[in-house]
Every structure is written in structure tokens, then in C-alpha cells.
Amino acid sequence: MLFLIVASVALLFVHIGAQAIAATSELGSDWNAGPRDEGLRPQGVIAGRAERALRNYMETYAAFAILAVTLVASGRGDGIGLLGSAVWLAARLVYLPLYLVGIRYWRSLVWLVATVGLALMAARLLI
Secondary structure, eight states, X not given: OHHHHHHHHXXXXXXXXXXHHHHXXXXXXXXXHSOOTXXXXXXXXXXXXXXXXXXXXXXXXXXXXXXXXXXXXTTOOSHHHHHHHHHXXXXXXXXXXHHHHTOTTHHHHHHHHHHHHXXXXXXXXXX
């Protein structure tokens, strides 16, 4: 379980990196290194997808983190809780490239699989 928590943080940085690389390739390194006071925002397709994928990751990451830490603290980080954590992380790993490439429906299905992972984690806390 602890490995999955650390891996989830690594995946967070992959998301941040993808977003930063896409934005920098569009607006340049001077924009990225500067204070961004001018209000410019990337307008490109890939930069927009990377930003939305990061935002989507953050929307479910809090639930994952709370559930994972609670599972570990309660000594229930095994069984379906561990399985749910692995399912969530694996689905989130697949989600980013699907979003960046723009593959419809499969991306939504993968998001649902990740949600099932969270549900399994929650179920382990309750049973």
C-alpha cells in the first residue's frame, strides 16, 4: 500500500510535467520562468488536454489519498483495499495518455474503472 501511495505522488508529478511541457512548448521558456503577470494561457489542444487531465487527477486524488492513508492507519491496507488502490493507480496511469491523444469513450471507461478502485478502498474500510 505504501508503494502505491508513493507511486501516486510520482504520477502527480508526471501530470504536472506533462502540463508544464505542453504549456512551455506553446508559450516558451521565458513565459514559464516568468511571473506570468500578462495573463497568457496556453490555447493549444495538447496543453489544454494536459491541464484538464491534471485537474481531473486532482479531483480524485484527494479521495485516493484520504482512503489510502486511512487504510494504512487502520491496518486494513490489504485485500480489496489494496486491490482498489492498485486499480485506481493503474487506471489513472492509463487515463493520461488516453486524454492527451484524445481517445473518447475509452477515457471515460478508464475513469469509471478508477472510481471502482476508490469504491473498493472505501468498502475495505467498512467491512
